Amino acid sequence: MLQKFTSLFPLWAIILSAIALLSPDIFLPYKDIIPFLLGLVMxxxxxxxxxxDFLLxxxxxxxxxxxxxxxxxLMPFIGxxxxxxxxxxxxxxxGVVLLGCCPGGTASNVISYLAKADVALSIVLTSFSTLISFVMTPLLTWAYIGQTIDVDIYGMLISILQIVIVPVALGIVINTVLSSRIENIRHLFPVISVLTIVFIISIIMALNREMVISAGFLVVIVVILHNLLGxxxxxxxxKLLGLSEIEARTIGIEVGxxxxxxxxxxxxxxxxxxxxxxxxxFSIWHNISGSFVASNWAKKNIPK
Structure with a gap:
């Protein structure tokens, strides 16, 4: 039941986004807690x-x-x-450049599993890119747009440490120390993550109601291209660099x-x-495209 709920993430995101556009006042009061909500996901x-897991x-x-x-x-340049x-x-x-400079998303691990890719490699890639994001994301964002827009590299670095690195590290420590004791509630975390991300998306839709109505189609096209090219x-x-089919599938999903x-x-x-x-x-779209990619790849045998 919970797994089915999690798999329908794009549907919940679309429904809540529509509600946010129709009644933005429901979500606007929560705009200041977005960093806390993301920390919960991390x-x-x-x-x-x-x-x-990092031994890989x-x-x-x-x-x-x-x-x-x-x-x-790839993703910063494409963006x-x-x-x-x-x-x-x-x-x-x-926004597009910053999106491209961010690490891989946790949804890639689920998509890799569905696509019969290498889940262990996916987890390590997501984790490793996340751990170095506090340096790479601010630095790359500044490199691409720092000449035209003021980019607070130091502030961004501190923010990523606070809302990504510290929560992830805390989760790893608790999971390592109390692994057997939390086994019965481990399945709840994906559900909590889905609910939290959907709520974050709804807040952003409420904040950008006029922009979505006036220029939403253009931004959707940009997001779709960014994801598919990734x-x-x-x-x-x-593949060109000599990795196996299963590794290439995993990296393709991770990059996109x-x-x-x-x-x-x-x-x-x-x-x-x-x-x-x-x-x-992007939060909505990449789960939809990822599901289609996973469905297609899962039907094809991986060459030995």
Whole structure:
């Protein structure tokens, strides 16, 4: 029952987004707690990890290294290029670029499982890119748009430490120390994460009601292109660099699916509510596209 609820994440996001657009006053009072809500999601991610999960970094360094490099090169560049091609406003450009500079999203682990990809590799890639995000995300954001928009690198670094690194680390410690005692409630964390992310998306939709109505279609097209180009290029480059089919699938999913919740929280704090719109729409779309990709790949045998 709970797994079915979690799998319908895009549906809940669409329904709550529609409610937010029709009755924004329901969600507007909660705009200041977005960082706390994301921290809750990150804590839930940590609660699914143990220190042993990171051993794969040493067992398969090539795949982890290539996946991480592609994560932090392809998506920032694609986001910046699309923003320039579509001549987006400075606020939306900041949001798209920041989204591309974020680490992989936790939803990629579920999609990798459904696609018959390498779940262990997916978890490590998500975890590793998340752990180094406090340096990479502010630095890359500044590198791409720092000449046109003021980017608070130090402030962004501190924020990522507070709402990502600390909650994830705390979750890992609790899961490692109290693993047997929390076994019966572990299945609740994905549900809590879904509810929290849907709520965050609804707040952003409420804050951007006029923007969604006036320019929503353009932003949707940009988000779809960003995601699909990330999926395809991540897979393609992984194959070109000599990785196996299952590794390439995993990296393609990892590159194409961003931690959009983090981009939303950082956009709200360091740019504008409008800058957070691409991340909110991405949260909905990449789960839909990921589900289709997983369904297609799951039907195809992986070459030996």
């Amino acid at each position: 804590f839930g991610m940590g609660m699914t990890l143990a220190l042993e 970094v040493f067992k398969r360094p090539k795949a982890v290294f290539i996946g991480t490099v592609l994560q932090y090169t 910046y290029a699309i923003a320039r091609v579509f001549a987006l406003s400075p606020e939306l450009t900041a 999926l395809l290029s991540g897979y393609g480059f992984a 699916m961003q931690n959009s919740g983090l981009s939303v929280a950082l956009s709200i704090k360091y740019f504008t509510a409008t800058a957070a719109l691409p991340g909110a729409l």
